[in-house]
Amino acid sequence: MNALQTPLASVESGAPGGNGLRLVRIVLPIVVLAIGVAAWELVVRVNNIPPYVLPGPAAVFQTLVSDWPILSRSLLATLQTTLEGFVAAAVGGIVLALLFNQSKWLEYSLFPYAVILQVTPIIAIAPLLLIYLPQQTAVIVCAWIVGFFPVLSNTTLGLNSVDRNLAGLFQLYGASRIQTLRYLKLPSALPFILGGLRIAGGLSLIGAVVAEIAAGSAGSGSGLAYRIAESGYRLNIPRMFAALLLLSVAGIVIYGVLALTSHLVLRRWHESAFGKES
Amino acid sequence: MVDPSALFESGPRQAGLAVSLRGVTKVYDNGVTALGPFDLDVVKGEFVSLLGPSGCGKSTALRLIAGLSTPTSGTVGVSQPSGRVRTGPAIGFVFQEPTLMPWTSVRENVRLPLKLAHIPAAAANARVGQALKQVGLAEFADAYPRELSGGMKMRVSLARALVTDPDILLMDEPFAALDEITRFRLNNDLLTLWRDLHKTVIFVTHSVFESVYLSQRVVVMTSRPGRVGTEFRIEAAEPRGEDFRTSVDYAGYCRKVSNALAPLQQKPPAS
Secondary structure, X not given: OHHHHHHHHHHHHHOOHHHHHHHHHHHXXXXXXXXXXXXXXXXXXXOOOOXXXXXXXXXXXXXXXXXXXXXXXXXXXXXXXXXXXXXXXXXXXXXXXXXXXXXXXXXXXXXXXXXXXXXXXXXXXXXXXXXXXXXXXXXXXXXXXXXXXXXXXXXXXXXXXXXXXXXXHHHHOOOOHHHHHHHHHHHHHHHHHHHHHHHHHHHHHHHHHHHHHHHHOOOOOOOHHHHHHHHHHOOOHHHHHHHHHHHHHHHHHHHHHHHHHHHHHHOOOOHHHOOOOO | OOOOOOOOOOOOOOOOEEEEEEEEEEEOOOOOEEEEEEEEEEEOOOEEEEXXXXXXXXXXHHHHHHOOOOOOEEEEEEOOOOOOOOOOOOEEEEOOOXXXXXXXXXXXXXXXXXXXXXXXXXXXXXXXXXXXXXOOOHHHOOOOHHHOOHHHHHHHHHHHHHOOOOOEEEEEOOOOOOOHHHHHHHHHXXXXXXXXHOOEEEEEEOOHHHHHHHOOEEEEEEOOOEEEEEEEEOOOOOOOOHHHHOOHHHHHHHHHXXXXXXXXXXXXXXX
16 A cells, blocks of 8 residues: 555655755755754853854944944945956956957966966955055956956857857858857857856955955954954954854856846757756 | 969850869868869759768868858869859858857847858848748748748748859758758759749758758768769759658659768778
């Protein structure tokens, strides 16, 4: 009896399987979050841990609300820096890749330095930049340095991944360099460029935070990372957590926006935008 | 590159030629001789198949005629369109794969050659519409390539080759990846187009049956390096159709061509 029922049940639940699975994928992380937060609160209360050692989630949330005027201003400052760094990284990476694609000489001359900029830890460069540049500029330059390389290397890869036969077709019809770039290379590279931008978004935030932390002790900045450093000196631990929470949310939103943009742009033609069933 | 001025001396014998290859060889950078010496004359309006095993240089010959590749030695001559305003190259090329731009619609894919030649939009639209009608895809103009079947993609590719109204159509195993039913239908449509539009067609294939069915002349090529082996003239009542495909004549031609092909394939060491 049981042996007969089991496959039947699985068939029934199999019908809405797609939706059910999607629901599970949303619900499970939320459950984990709820358990984690509850355990954290419990540990703090049971052990009577003072807030300057470890604040409970309730205390963090309370600080988030009460310090919102300060924190929101810092959030805006950090977001603005990130955005400026991101735009600079996107434009710089794409333009540099286009130049490299047009001129091998330029690529051979400059590419090693792009790699050097990328592999030198940004946290070590930031203090130097802060000496030579005004603080706001230095922060943006940091965000740019970490962000531009993925855009550059992805765009280069994309521009070099053009279908050989399509390239032959353009040659056959006497396409100019500009036409080939505009109608063939750029559209071919678009999925790669969008992938690079998605990485650069998160990295720009990291660059901005690193520079703010480095500037923290000397500067007059007001970004979220500066708030974290400042709150650390004042042992205002709940505010540190609140600022950290905001940074994390900002990172998630940036990633989400870029992923959505990528999906919307590619949904009609690129494999990545289609589900497994098609 | 094919030198556009390296055309035929205007001799009476050569006046009717669309394509002429003389002692053409192609040696790749790694030292492999892919072709030649190779000689081929194709008369205007002729349907010629180049038939041979994989790697016999037939695609290389086609790319040389199209100017996508330069010969190591010898001359490649392609006739220029006469008596009408030139709006594009004299050559249309259909690749083995549909080779469509996945990011844009069927209409834009077919329009591409006109766009690259800076043809005004109004004139281009009319010709794109006409080319799509010729291949029976008028209703699919706004579809994206990935929404089409393999046969339909190939038709789009054909429409794109026809849109500039070229004199010469070069086809590189265009139907090789299609199922037999679709391939038969496309064979018939191609023959109809060839009769209606009076194009010169050079068709590369490794299918004996396809080459005999389609062509007026089958050129069997030898392997490594690619040369002209045997030539067959296929005489059949026009227009050809399913009657021809099932006829005794057709079977006879196929046997003869297969026999010409068979010893060639045994010659190179097993690889």
